[in-house]
Amino acid sequence: MPHRYLLFYKPFDVLSQFTDNSQPPRSTLKDYVPVRSVYPVGRLDHDSEGLMMLTDHGALQHRLSDPKFQHPRTYWVQVEHVPSEADLEPLRRGIQIQGYHTRPAHVALLDQEPDLPPRDPPIRVRKNIPTCWLEITLTEGHNRQIRRMTAAIGFPTLRLVRVAISHLRLEGLQPGQWRDLTAVELAPLLGEMRSSNPRISS
Template identity: 65%
Template sequence: MSHRYLLFYKPYNVLSQFTDREEGDRGTLSDYIPVPDVYPVGRLDRDSEGLMLLTSDGRLQHRLSDPRFEHPRTYWVQVERCPDAEALAQLQQGVTIQDYRTKPAIARLLPEEPPLPPREPPIRYRKEIPTAWLEITLTEGRNRQVRRMTAAVGFPTLRLVRFAIGDLRLEGLAPGQWRDLSAPELAALKSLGKRPVSRARGSRPRGDRS
Protein backbone atom coordinates (compact mmCIF):
# COMPACT_ATOMS: atom_id res chain seq x y z
CA MET A 1 0.00 0.00 0.00
CA SER A 2 1.37 3.41 -0.96
CA HIS A 3 1.74 6.11 1.67
CA ARG A 4 -0.34 9.28 1.83
CA TYR A 5 1.15 12.76 2.21
CA LEU A 6 -1.30 15.55 3.02
CA LEU A 7 -1.20 19.30 3.50
CA PHE A 8 -3.81 20.75 5.85
CA TYR A 9 -4.75 24.32 6.73
CA LYS A 10 -5.38 24.08 10.47
CA PRO A 11 -7.93 26.63 11.66
CA TYR A 12 -7.84 28.47 14.96
CA ASN A 13 -9.09 26.51 18.03
CA VAL A 14 -8.30 23.11 16.48
CA LEU A 15 -5.98 20.65 18.16
CA SER A 16 -3.09 19.09 16.22
CA GLN A 17 -4.36 15.60 17.05
CA PHE A 18 -7.25 13.32 16.14
CA THR A 19 -8.79 12.94 19.61
CA ASP A 20 -9.42 15.24 22.55
CA ARG A 21 -9.47 13.80 26.05
CA GLU A 22 -11.07 16.92 27.46
CA GLU A 23 -14.65 17.94 26.87
CA GLY A 24 -15.20 21.33 25.31
CA ASP A 25 -15.58 23.16 22.02
CA ARG A 26 -12.13 22.37 20.68
CA GLY A 27 -11.97 20.85 17.23
CA THR A 28 -9.61 18.03 16.28
CA LEU A 29 -8.08 16.78 13.05
CA SER A 30 -10.78 14.11 12.84
CA ASP A 31 -13.34 16.88 12.21
CA TYR A 32 -11.60 17.72 8.94
CA ILE A 33 -9.50 14.82 7.67
CA PRO A 34 -11.26 11.50 6.89
CA VAL A 35 -8.08 9.75 5.72
CA PRO A 36 -7.14 6.75 7.91
CA ASP A 37 -3.68 6.05 9.30
CA VAL A 38 -2.13 9.47 8.72
CA TYR A 39 -0.40 11.34 11.54
CA PRO A 40 0.83 14.93 11.91
CA VAL A 41 4.47 15.82 11.46
CA GLY A 42 5.07 18.25 14.30
CA ARG A 43 2.37 20.38 15.86
CA LEU A 44 0.70 23.75 15.92
CA ASP A 45 -0.82 25.00 19.15
CA ARG A 46 -4.59 25.32 19.37
CA ASP A 47 -4.42 29.11 19.07
CA SER A 48 -2.11 28.98 16.04
CA GLU A 49 -3.22 28.50 12.45
CA GLY A 50 -1.77 27.38 9.17
CA LEU A 51 0.10 24.66 7.38
CA MET A 52 0.38 21.15 8.75
CA LEU A 53 1.85 18.07 7.11
CA LEU A 54 0.34 14.64 7.74
CA THR A 55 1.53 11.28 6.46
CA SER A 56 1.22 7.53 6.86
CA ASP A 57 4.96 7.26 6.19
CA GLY A 58 6.24 6.67 9.71
CA ARG A 59 9.88 6.76 8.68
CA LEU A 60 9.56 10.19 7.08
CA GLN A 61 7.42 11.45 9.94
CA HIS A 62 10.09 10.46 12.45
CA ARG A 63 12.88 12.03 10.41
CA LEU A 64 11.13 15.36 9.95
CA SER A 65 10.06 15.48 13.61
CA ASP A 66 13.59 14.86 14.87
CA PRO A 67 15.26 18.20 15.76
CA ARG A 68 18.57 16.89 14.39
CA PHE A 69 17.10 17.25 10.90
CA GLU A 70 16.60 20.97 10.69
CA HIS A 71 14.26 22.33 8.05
CA PRO A 72 12.81 25.83 7.68
CA ARG A 73 9.31 26.74 8.80
CA THR A 74 7.96 30.18 7.96
CA TYR A 75 5.35 32.05 9.99
CA TRP A 76 3.31 35.19 9.44
CA VAL A 77 3.00 36.86 12.83
CA GLN A 78 0.75 39.76 13.80
CA VAL A 79 2.17 41.62 16.79
CA GLU A 80 1.24 44.57 18.96
CA ARG A 81 2.83 47.82 17.79
CA CYS A 82 5.51 48.02 15.08
CA PRO A 83 8.87 46.38 15.83
CA ASP A 84 11.89 48.59 15.27
CA ALA A 85 15.24 47.65 13.74
CA GLU A 86 16.67 46.70 17.14
CA ALA A 87 13.87 44.21 17.84
CA LEU A 88 14.24 42.65 14.39
CA ALA A 89 18.00 42.33 14.90
CA GLN A 90 17.40 40.55 18.22
CA LEU A 91 15.04 38.06 16.57
CA GLN A 92 17.56 37.47 13.80
CA GLN A 93 20.46 36.91 16.19
CA GLY A 94 18.55 34.86 18.77
CA VAL A 95 16.83 35.78 22.02
CA THR A 96 16.96 34.25 25.48
CA ILE A 97 13.80 32.43 26.59
CA GLN A 98 14.09 31.27 30.19
CA ASP A 99 17.36 29.27 30.17
CA TYR A 100 17.55 28.80 26.40
CA ARG A 101 18.84 31.02 23.61
CA THR A 102 17.08 30.59 20.29
CA LYS A 103 19.04 29.95 17.14
CA PRO A 104 19.42 32.73 14.57
CA ALA A 105 16.25 33.26 12.54
CA ILE A 106 15.15 35.13 9.46
CA ALA A 107 12.85 37.96 10.53
CA ARG A 108 11.51 40.86 8.52
CA LEU A 109 8.71 43.39 8.72
CA LEU A 110 6.05 42.82 6.07
CA PRO A 111 5.13 45.99 4.15
CA GLU A 112 1.43 45.12 4.29
CA GLU A 113 -0.96 42.63 5.83
CA PRO A 114 -0.56 39.17 4.22
CA PRO A 115 -3.44 37.74 2.16
CA LEU A 116 -5.11 35.68 4.88
CA PRO A 117 -8.79 34.99 5.55
CA PRO A 118 -10.22 36.60 8.69
CA ARG A 119 -9.73 34.61 11.86
CA GLU A 120 -12.79 33.26 13.64
CA PRO A 121 -13.09 34.60 16.25
CA PRO A 122 -11.13 37.73 15.31
CA ILE A 123 -8.34 39.05 17.48
CA ARG A 124 -9.28 41.71 20.01
CA TYR A 125 -9.00 45.08 18.31
CA ARG A 126 -7.75 48.06 20.30
CA LYS A 127 -7.80 51.35 18.46
CA GLU A 128 -5.06 52.91 20.60
CA ILE A 129 -2.57 50.09 19.91
CA PRO A 130 -1.45 49.62 16.29
CA THR A 131 -0.36 46.24 14.96
CA ALA A 132 2.20 45.00 12.43
CA TRP A 133 2.97 41.77 10.58
CA LEU A 134 6.30 39.95 10.61
CA GLU A 135 7.59 37.05 8.58
CA ILE A 136 9.78 34.76 10.72
CA THR A 137 11.58 31.63 9.53
CA LEU A 138 12.90 29.14 12.10
CA THR A 139 14.84 25.89 11.86
CA GLU A 140 13.79 24.76 15.33
CA GLY A 141 10.43 24.35 16.99
CA ARG A 142 10.26 24.65 20.75
CA ASN A 143 7.03 25.00 22.68
CA ARG A 144 5.31 28.29 21.73
CA GLN A 145 8.64 29.55 20.47
CA VAL A 146 7.48 32.29 18.11
CA ARG A 147 5.16 33.77 20.72
CA ARG A 148 7.89 33.72 23.34
CA MET A 149 10.41 35.27 20.97
CA THR A 150 8.23 38.25 20.04
CA ALA A 151 7.25 38.76 23.68
CA ALA A 152 10.93 38.71 24.69
CA VAL A 153 11.66 41.67 22.41
CA GLY A 154 8.58 43.58 23.58
CA PHE A 155 6.03 42.89 20.83
CA PRO A 156 3.44 40.28 21.91
CA THR A 157 1.95 38.00 19.26
CA LEU A 158 -1.73 38.49 18.46
CA ARG A 159 -2.11 36.05 15.56
CA LEU A 160 0.23 33.32 14.33
CA VAL A 161 -0.06 31.54 10.98
CA ARG A 162 2.44 29.01 9.65
CA PHE A 163 2.75 29.78 5.96
CA ALA A 164 5.41 27.31 4.81
CA ILE A 165 7.23 24.10 5.70
CA GLY A 166 10.34 23.96 3.55
CA ASP A 167 9.10 24.55 0.00
CA LEU A 168 5.50 23.59 0.84
CA ARG A 169 3.11 26.55 0.92
CA LEU A 170 -0.30 27.37 2.34
CA GLU A 171 -1.45 28.91 -0.94
CA GLY A 172 -4.53 27.36 -2.51
CA LEU A 173 -5.98 26.10 0.77
CA ALA A 174 -8.69 27.67 2.92
CA PRO A 175 -8.97 27.04 6.67
CA GLY A 176 -10.11 23.46 7.21
CA GLN A 177 -9.13 22.26 3.73
CA TRP A 178 -6.57 19.57 2.89
CA ARG A 179 -5.05 18.04 -0.22
CA ASP A 180 -2.52 15.43 -1.30
CA LEU A 181 0.99 16.56 -2.19
CA SER A 182 1.86 16.72 -5.86
CA ALA A 183 4.72 14.59 -7.20
CA PRO A 184 7.18 17.56 -7.28
CA GLU A 185 6.17 18.57 -3.76
CA LEU A 186 6.69 15.04 -2.50
CA ALA A 187 10.13 14.87 -4.09
CA ALA A 188 11.08 18.16 -2.41
CA LEU A 189 9.69 16.95 0.92
CA LYS A 190 11.74 13.76 0.86
CA SER A 191 14.89 15.80 0.27
CA LEU A 192 14.35 17.61 3.59
CA GLY A 193 16.24 16.31 6.57
CA LYS A 194 18.57 13.94 4.75
CA ARG A 195 21.55 15.33 6.63
CA PRO A 196 21.20 15.54 10.39
CA VAL A 197 22.68 18.63 11.98
CA SER A 198 25.34 18.00 14.63
CA ARG A 199 24.10 18.80 18.14
CA ALA A 200 26.20 19.97 21.03
CA ARG A 201 26.65 17.43 23.80
CA GLY A 202 24.03 17.70 26.50
CA SER A 203 21.48 19.58 24.45
CA ARG A 204 17.94 18.25 24.56
CA PRO A 205 15.89 17.62 21.42
CA ARG A 206 12.42 19.12 21.27
CA GLY A 207 9.49 18.56 18.97
CA ASP A 208 8.22 21.03 16.40
CA ARG A 209 5.60 23.22 18.03
CA SER A 210 4.67 26.89 17.71
Template identity: 65%
Template sequence: MAASYRYLLFYKPYNVLTQFSSPQAEGSQESEPTLKDFISVSDVYPVGRLDKDSEGLLLLTNNGRLQHVLTEPKFGHPRTYWVQVERVPDEMALAQLRKGVMIQGYKTRPAKVRLLQAEPDLPPRDPPIRFRKSVPTAWLELTLTEGRNRQVRRMTAAVGFPTLRLVRVAIAQLTLVGLQPGQWRELTENEVRSLVQWSQSRAR
Protein backbone atom coordinates (compact mmCIF):
# COMPACT_ATOMS: atom_id res chain seq x y z
CA MET A 1 0.00 0.00 0.00
CA ALA A 2 1.60 3.25 -1.15
CA ALA A 3 2.15 5.86 1.53
CA SER A 4 0.88 8.58 -0.81
CA TYR A 5 -2.64 7.18 -0.94
CA ARG A 6 -5.29 9.20 0.84
CA TYR A 7 -8.68 7.96 2.04
CA LEU A 8 -11.34 10.37 3.27
CA LEU A 9 -14.87 9.94 4.58
CA PHE A 10 -17.21 12.88 4.05
CA TYR A 11 -20.78 13.46 5.24
CA LYS A 12 -22.23 15.18 2.18
CA PRO A 13 -25.00 17.62 3.05
CA TYR A 14 -28.15 18.07 1.00
CA ASN A 15 -27.83 20.32 -2.07
CA VAL A 16 -24.06 19.81 -2.48
CA LEU A 17 -22.69 18.57 -5.81
CA THR A 18 -20.44 15.49 -5.72
CA GLN A 19 -17.61 17.23 -7.59
CA PHE A 20 -14.96 19.84 -6.91
CA SER A 21 -15.95 22.36 -9.60
CA SER A 22 -19.31 24.02 -9.97
CA PRO A 23 -21.02 24.44 -13.35
CA GLN A 24 -22.29 28.00 -13.18
CA ALA A 25 -25.75 28.47 -14.61
CA GLU A 26 -25.95 30.76 -17.63
CA GLY A 27 -26.64 34.33 -16.54
CA SER A 28 -26.10 33.50 -12.85
CA GLN A 29 -23.46 35.09 -10.64
CA GLU A 30 -23.73 32.34 -8.04
CA SER A 31 -22.19 28.89 -8.19
CA GLU A 32 -23.59 25.81 -6.49
CA PRO A 33 -21.87 24.35 -3.40
CA THR A 34 -19.41 21.56 -4.18
CA LEU A 35 -16.94 19.34 -2.34
CA LYS A 36 -14.38 22.14 -2.62
CA ASP A 37 -16.42 24.19 -0.14
CA PHE A 38 -15.84 21.54 2.53
CA ILE A 39 -12.69 19.53 1.69
CA SER A 40 -9.27 21.17 1.54
CA VAL A 41 -7.38 18.03 0.45
CA SER A 42 -6.29 18.12 -3.19
CA ASP A 43 -6.05 15.26 -5.69
CA VAL A 44 -8.66 12.99 -4.15
CA TYR A 45 -11.74 11.94 -6.05
CA PRO A 46 -15.19 10.71 -4.98
CA VAL A 47 -15.82 6.99 -5.26
CA GLY A 48 -19.18 6.88 -6.99
CA ARG A 49 -21.72 9.65 -6.64
CA LEU A 50 -24.45 10.97 -4.43
CA ASP A 51 -27.09 13.06 -6.13
CA LYS A 52 -27.34 16.73 -5.22
CA ASP A 53 -30.61 16.04 -3.40
CA SER A 54 -29.20 13.07 -1.46
CA GLU A 55 -27.15 13.14 1.73
CA GLY A 56 -24.69 10.98 3.55
CA LEU A 57 -21.48 9.02 3.27
CA LEU A 58 -19.00 9.68 0.49
CA LEU A 59 -15.59 8.04 0.19
CA LEU A 60 -12.80 9.95 -1.56
CA THR A 61 -9.39 8.59 -2.51
CA ASN A 62 -6.52 8.82 -4.98
CA ASN A 63 -6.19 5.01 -5.09
CA GLY A 64 -7.39 4.33 -8.61
CA ARG A 65 -7.49 0.54 -8.23
CA LEU A 66 -9.70 0.75 -5.15
CA GLN A 67 -11.91 3.33 -6.86
CA HIS A 68 -12.38 0.95 -9.80
CA VAL A 69 -13.41 -1.99 -7.61
CA LEU A 70 -15.85 0.14 -5.62
CA THR A 71 -17.53 1.63 -8.70
CA GLU A 72 -17.53 -1.36 -11.08
CA PRO A 73 -20.99 -2.99 -10.77
CA LYS A 74 -19.68 -6.55 -11.26
CA PHE A 75 -17.83 -6.39 -7.92
CA GLY A 76 -21.07 -5.65 -6.08
CA HIS A 77 -19.95 -3.69 -3.04
CA PRO A 78 -22.74 -3.03 -0.52
CA ARG A 79 -24.14 0.45 0.11
CA THR A 80 -26.74 1.06 2.80
CA TYR A 81 -29.32 3.85 2.75
CA TRP A 82 -31.96 5.17 5.11
CA VAL A 83 -34.89 6.26 2.98
CA GLN A 84 -37.91 8.27 4.07
CA VAL A 85 -40.84 7.45 1.83
CA GLU A 86 -44.36 8.75 1.43
CA ARG A 87 -46.91 6.44 3.11
CA VAL A 88 -46.08 3.17 4.89
CA PRO A 89 -44.96 0.29 2.62
CA ASP A 90 -46.73 -3.03 3.11
CA GLU A 91 -45.03 -6.41 3.08
CA MET A 92 -45.81 -6.89 -0.61
CA ALA A 93 -43.91 -3.73 -1.54
CA LEU A 94 -40.98 -4.71 0.67
CA ALA A 95 -40.88 -8.16 -0.94
CA GLN A 96 -40.82 -6.58 -4.40
CA LEU A 97 -37.85 -4.40 -3.44
CA ARG A 98 -36.02 -7.43 -2.02
CA LYS A 99 -36.52 -9.50 -5.19
CA GLY A 100 -35.77 -6.64 -7.59
CA VAL A 101 -38.03 -4.30 -9.54
CA MET A 102 -38.13 -3.22 -13.17
CA ILE A 103 -36.91 0.34 -13.70
CA GLN A 104 -35.98 1.84 -17.05
CA GLY A 105 -35.98 -1.53 -18.77
CA TYR A 106 -33.80 -3.48 -16.35
CA LYS A 107 -34.44 -5.43 -13.17
CA THR A 108 -32.55 -4.35 -10.09
CA ARG A 109 -30.48 -6.87 -8.16
CA PRO A 110 -31.98 -8.41 -5.01
CA ALA A 111 -31.63 -6.01 -2.08
CA LYS A 112 -31.79 -6.18 1.69
CA VAL A 113 -34.79 -4.15 2.81
CA ARG A 114 -36.41 -3.60 6.18
CA LEU A 115 -38.94 -1.17 7.58
CA LEU A 116 -37.47 0.86 10.44
CA GLN A 117 -39.71 0.90 13.49
CA ALA A 118 -38.68 4.44 14.48
CA GLU A 119 -37.31 7.51 12.73
CA PRO A 120 -33.50 7.23 12.65
CA ASP A 121 -31.37 9.66 14.61
CA LEU A 122 -30.26 12.02 11.84
CA PRO A 123 -29.49 15.74 11.80
CA PRO A 124 -32.41 17.76 10.42
CA ARG A 125 -32.24 18.42 6.70
CA ASP A 126 -31.77 21.99 5.50
CA PRO A 127 -34.21 22.76 3.98
CA PRO A 128 -36.70 20.32 5.52
CA ILE A 129 -38.53 17.88 3.27
CA ARG A 130 -41.88 18.85 1.83
CA PHE A 131 -44.61 16.49 2.94
CA ARG A 132 -48.37 16.43 3.14
CA LYS A 133 -49.76 16.52 6.67
CA SER A 134 -52.54 14.16 5.68
CA VAL A 135 -50.12 11.50 4.37
CA PRO A 136 -47.95 9.47 6.76
CA THR A 137 -44.29 8.74 6.05
CA ALA A 138 -42.02 5.80 6.91
CA TRP A 139 -38.30 5.00 6.96
CA LEU A 140 -36.70 2.06 5.16
CA GLU A 141 -33.20 0.66 5.33
CA LEU A 142 -32.00 -0.53 1.91
CA THR A 143 -28.70 -2.25 1.17
CA LEU A 144 -27.83 -2.43 -2.53
CA THR A 145 -24.92 -3.99 -4.41
CA GLU A 146 -25.25 -1.79 -7.48
CA GLY A 147 -25.39 1.95 -7.91
CA ARG A 148 -27.30 3.01 -10.97
CA ASN A 149 -28.36 6.62 -11.45
CA ARG A 150 -31.09 7.59 -8.93
CA GLN A 151 -31.71 3.90 -8.33
CA VAL A 152 -33.16 4.08 -4.81
CA ARG A 153 -35.64 6.80 -5.76
CA ARG A 154 -36.73 4.88 -8.85
CA MET A 155 -37.08 1.63 -6.89
CA THR A 156 -39.35 3.08 -4.20
CA ALA A 157 -41.39 4.94 -6.83
CA ALA A 158 -41.81 1.72 -8.81
CA VAL A 159 -43.57 0.06 -5.86
CA GLY A 160 -45.71 3.13 -5.15
CA PHE A 161 -43.84 4.84 -2.29
CA PRO A 162 -41.96 7.96 -3.49
CA THR A 163 -38.72 8.89 -1.74
CA LEU A 164 -38.80 12.10 0.31
CA ARG A 165 -35.35 11.96 1.89
CA LEU A 166 -32.35 9.77 1.09
CA VAL A 167 -29.28 9.33 3.29
CA ARG A 168 -26.41 6.92 2.58
CA VAL A 169 -25.26 5.62 5.95
CA ALA A 170 -22.68 2.97 5.01
CA ILE A 171 -20.27 1.96 2.25
CA ALA A 172 -19.11 -1.61 2.83
CA GLN A 173 -17.99 -1.53 6.51
CA LEU A 174 -17.57 2.26 6.68
CA THR A 175 -20.32 4.31 8.36
CA LEU A 176 -21.39 7.86 9.18
CA VAL A 177 -20.75 7.39 12.91
CA GLY A 178 -18.91 10.38 14.39
CA LEU A 179 -19.56 12.73 11.45
CA GLN A 180 -22.01 15.60 11.06
CA PRO A 181 -23.11 17.06 7.70
CA GLY A 182 -20.19 18.92 6.11
CA GLN A 183 -17.52 17.13 8.19
CA TRP A 184 -14.83 14.79 6.90
CA ARG A 185 -12.04 12.67 8.36
CA GLU A 186 -9.20 10.44 7.27
CA LEU A 187 -9.72 6.69 7.47
CA THR A 188 -7.81 4.96 10.24
CA GLU A 189 -5.04 2.51 9.35
CA ASN A 190 -7.29 -0.39 10.33
CA GLU A 191 -10.13 0.92 8.17
CA VAL A 192 -7.81 1.32 5.19
CA ARG A 193 -6.34 -2.15 5.66
CA SER A 194 -9.78 -3.72 5.93
CA LEU A 195 -11.12 -1.83 2.90
CA VAL A 196 -8.12 -2.70 0.72
CA GLN A 197 -8.26 -6.37 1.74
CA TRP A 198 -11.97 -6.44 0.99
CA SER A 199 -11.48 -4.86 -2.44
CA GLN A 200 -8.67 -7.29 -3.28
CA SER A 201 -10.86 -10.26 -2.39
CA ARG A 202 -13.60 -8.93 -4.68
CA ALA A 203 -11.22 -8.29 -7.57
CA ARG A 204 -9.83 -11.84 -7.66
Protein backbone atom coordinates (compact mmCIF):
# COMPACT_ATOMS: atom_id res chain seq x y z
CA MET A 1 0.00 0.00 0.00
CA PRO A 2 1.41 3.45 -0.90
CA HIS A 3 2.61 5.72 1.86
CA ARG A 4 0.60 8.79 2.85
CA TYR A 5 2.08 12.27 3.12
CA LEU A 6 -0.14 15.02 4.54
CA LEU A 7 0.13 18.73 5.27
CA PHE A 8 -2.00 20.06 8.13
CA TYR A 9 -2.63 23.58 9.45
CA LYS A 10 -2.63 23.04 13.21
CA PRO A 11 -4.84 25.53 15.03
CA PHE A 12 -3.99 27.16 18.33
CA ASP A 13 -4.49 25.02 21.46
CA VAL A 14 -4.41 21.68 19.62
CA LEU A 15 -1.92 19.00 20.70
CA SER A 16 0.37 17.70 17.95
CA GLN A 17 -0.52 14.08 18.78
CA PHE A 18 -3.51 11.81 18.23
CA THR A 19 -4.26 10.82 21.83
CA ASP A 20 -4.55 12.61 25.15
CA ASN A 21 -5.30 11.01 28.50
CA SER A 22 -5.76 14.21 30.48
CA GLN A 23 -9.06 15.18 32.08
CA PRO A 24 -10.82 17.00 30.66
CA PRO A 25 -9.45 15.76 27.31
CA ARG A 26 -7.81 18.34 25.09
CA SER A 27 -8.12 18.78 21.34
CA THR A 28 -5.73 16.58 19.33
CA LEU A 29 -4.91 15.76 15.71
CA LYS A 30 -7.60 13.07 15.83
CA ASP A 31 -10.22 15.83 15.88
CA TYR A 32 -9.04 17.06 12.49
CA VAL A 33 -7.19 14.33 10.55
CA PRO A 34 -9.24 11.17 9.84
CA VAL A 35 -6.30 9.28 8.31
CA ARG A 36 -5.11 6.14 10.06
CA SER A 37 -1.49 5.25 10.85
CA VAL A 38 0.12 8.60 10.06
CA TYR A 39 2.36 10.32 12.58
CA PRO A 40 3.62 13.90 12.95
CA VAL A 41 7.02 14.86 11.59
CA GLY A 42 8.23 16.84 14.58
CA ARG A 43 5.96 18.78 16.88
CA LEU A 44 4.34 22.15 17.43
CA ASP A 45 3.54 23.31 20.95
CA HIS A 46 -0.16 23.42 21.81
CA ASP A 47 -0.03 27.23 21.82
CA SER A 48 1.70 27.42 18.44
CA GLU A 49 -0.04 27.28 15.07
CA GLY A 50 0.79 26.42 11.52
CA LEU A 51 2.22 23.81 9.22
CA MET A 52 2.69 20.19 10.22
CA MET A 53 3.58 17.22 8.03
CA LEU A 54 2.21 13.76 8.83
CA THR A 55 3.23 10.49 7.22
CA ASP A 56 3.38 6.73 7.68
CA HIS A 57 6.78 6.64 5.93
CA GLY A 58 9.09 6.01 8.86
CA ALA A 59 12.40 6.65 7.08
CA LEU A 60 11.26 10.02 5.78
CA GLN A 61 9.76 10.96 9.12
CA HIS A 62 13.10 10.23 10.79
CA ARG A 63 15.10 12.19 8.23
CA LEU A 64 12.92 15.29 8.50
CA SER A 65 12.83 15.14 12.30
CA ASP A 66 16.51 14.47 13.01
CA PRO A 67 18.36 17.77 13.65
CA LYS A 68 21.56 16.44 12.04
CA PHE A 69 19.95 16.78 8.59
CA GLN A 70 19.25 20.48 9.27
CA HIS A 71 15.98 20.77 7.38
CA PRO A 72 14.84 24.39 7.64
CA ARG A 73 11.60 25.37 9.35
CA THR A 74 10.31 28.91 8.99
CA TYR A 75 8.09 30.75 11.48
CA TRP A 76 6.30 34.07 11.65
CA VAL A 77 6.63 35.32 15.20
CA GLN A 78 4.76 38.22 16.78
CA VAL A 79 6.72 39.76 19.63
CA GLU A 80 6.27 42.58 22.12
CA HIS A 81 8.10 45.80 21.22
CA VAL A 82 10.13 46.36 18.04
CA PRO A 83 13.69 45.00 18.07
CA SER A 84 16.53 46.70 16.23
CA GLU A 85 18.92 44.90 13.92
CA ALA A 86 21.44 44.89 16.78
CA ASP A 87 18.88 43.25 19.05
CA LEU A 88 18.45 40.41 16.54
CA GLU A 89 22.14 39.70 16.03
CA PRO A 90 22.44 37.23 18.97
CA LEU A 91 19.77 35.06 17.35
CA ARG A 92 21.62 35.16 14.03
CA ARG A 93 24.88 34.13 15.68
CA GLY A 94 23.36 31.58 18.08
CA ILE A 95 22.40 32.20 21.69
CA GLN A 96 22.69 30.31 24.97
CA ILE A 97 19.29 29.18 26.31
CA GLN A 98 18.26 26.40 28.68
CA GLY A 99 21.72 24.87 28.82
CA TYR A 100 22.45 24.71 25.08
CA HIS A 101 23.71 27.04 22.37
CA THR A 102 21.35 27.44 19.43
CA ARG A 103 22.50 27.14 15.85
CA PRO A 104 22.63 30.40 13.89
CA ALA A 105 19.13 31.32 12.71
CA HIS A 106 17.92 33.42 9.82
CA VAL A 107 16.00 36.31 11.40
CA ALA A 108 14.34 39.23 9.60
CA LEU A 109 11.94 41.94 10.70
CA LEU A 110 8.79 41.81 8.53
CA ASP A 111 7.77 45.12 6.97
CA GLN A 112 4.10 44.53 7.71
CA GLU A 113 1.80 42.19 9.57
CA PRO A 114 1.47 38.92 7.62
CA ASP A 115 -1.86 37.86 6.17
CA LEU A 116 -2.92 35.18 8.64
CA PRO A 117 -6.33 34.03 9.87
CA PRO A 118 -7.26 35.55 13.25
CA ARG A 119 -6.22 33.47 16.22
CA ASP A 120 -8.97 31.99 18.38
CA PRO A 121 -8.74 33.24 21.06
CA PRO A 122 -6.87 36.40 20.02
CA ILE A 123 -3.60 37.34 21.70
CA ARG A 124 -3.80 39.60 24.73
CA VAL A 125 -2.54 43.01 23.67
CA ARG A 126 -1.16 45.31 26.33
CA LYS A 127 -2.12 48.94 25.87
CA ASN A 128 0.71 51.27 24.79
CA ILE A 129 3.10 48.38 24.04
CA PRO A 130 3.80 48.02 20.30
CA THR A 131 4.25 44.64 18.64
CA CYS A 132 5.93 43.50 15.44
CA TRP A 133 6.46 40.35 13.38
CA LEU A 134 9.70 38.49 12.75
CA GLU A 135 10.49 35.74 10.26
CA ILE A 136 12.74 33.15 11.89
CA THR A 137 14.17 30.07 10.16
CA LEU A 138 15.68 27.30 12.29
CA THR A 139 17.47 24.08 11.40
CA GLU A 140 16.77 22.50 14.79
CA GLY A 141 13.75 22.21 17.04
CA HIS A 142 14.29 22.22 20.80
CA ASN A 143 11.32 22.48 23.13
CA ARG A 144 9.82 26.00 23.01
CA GLN A 145 13.02 27.18 21.37
CA ILE A 146 11.76 30.30 19.59
CA ARG A 147 9.90 31.55 22.64
CA ARG A 148 13.04 31.12 24.72
CA MET A 149 15.18 32.79 22.08
CA THR A 150 13.03 35.92 21.80
CA ALA A 151 12.61 36.10 25.59
CA ALA A 152 16.40 35.91 25.99
CA ILE A 153 16.83 39.12 23.99
CA GLY A 154 13.92 40.87 25.75
CA PHE A 155 11.11 40.49 23.19
CA PRO A 156 8.50 37.99 24.44
CA THR A 157 6.66 35.94 21.83
CA LEU A 158 2.93 36.61 21.60
CA ARG A 159 2.00 34.46 18.60
CA LEU A 160 3.95 31.79 16.75
CA VAL A 161 2.98 30.37 13.35
CA ARG A 162 5.07 27.85 11.38
CA VAL A 163 4.73 28.76 7.71
CA ALA A 164 7.20 26.38 6.04
CA ILE A 165 8.93 23.03 6.43
CA SER A 166 11.76 22.91 3.93
CA HIS A 167 10.09 23.89 0.60
CA LEU A 168 6.56 23.04 1.82
CA ARG A 169 4.40 26.09 2.52
CA LEU A 170 1.29 26.84 4.55
CA GLU A 171 -0.46 28.74 1.76
CA GLY A 172 -3.79 27.31 0.62
CA LEU A 173 -4.75 25.85 3.99
CA GLN A 174 -6.93 27.31 6.73
CA PRO A 175 -6.66 26.33 10.42
CA GLY A 176 -7.88 22.77 10.85
CA GLN A 177 -7.56 21.84 7.16
CA TRP A 178 -5.29 19.16 5.71
CA ARG A 179 -4.37 17.83 2.27
CA ASP A 180 -2.10 15.29 0.62
CA LEU A 181 1.24 16.45 -0.72
CA THR A 182 1.42 16.72 -4.48
CA ALA A 183 3.90 14.62 -6.45
CA VAL A 184 5.89 17.78 -7.19
CA GLU A 185 6.13 18.64 -3.47
CA LEU A 186 7.07 15.10 -2.49
CA ALA A 187 9.74 14.44 -5.13
CA PRO A 188 12.56 16.54 -3.59
CA LEU A 189 12.05 14.93 -0.17
CA LEU A 190 12.20 11.38 -1.52
CA GLY A 191 15.04 12.21 -3.91
CA GLU A 192 17.17 13.65 -1.12
CA MET A 193 16.48 10.64 1.07
CA ARG A 194 17.39 8.15 -1.67
CA SER A 195 20.56 10.01 -2.59
CA SER A 196 21.84 9.66 0.97
CA ASN A 197 20.82 5.99 1.21
CA PRO A 198 20.05 4.24 -2.11
CA ARG A 199 18.74 1.17 -0.29
CA ILE A 200 15.73 3.15 1.01
CA SER A 201 12.63 2.83 -1.14
CA SER A 202 9.72 5.24 -1.27
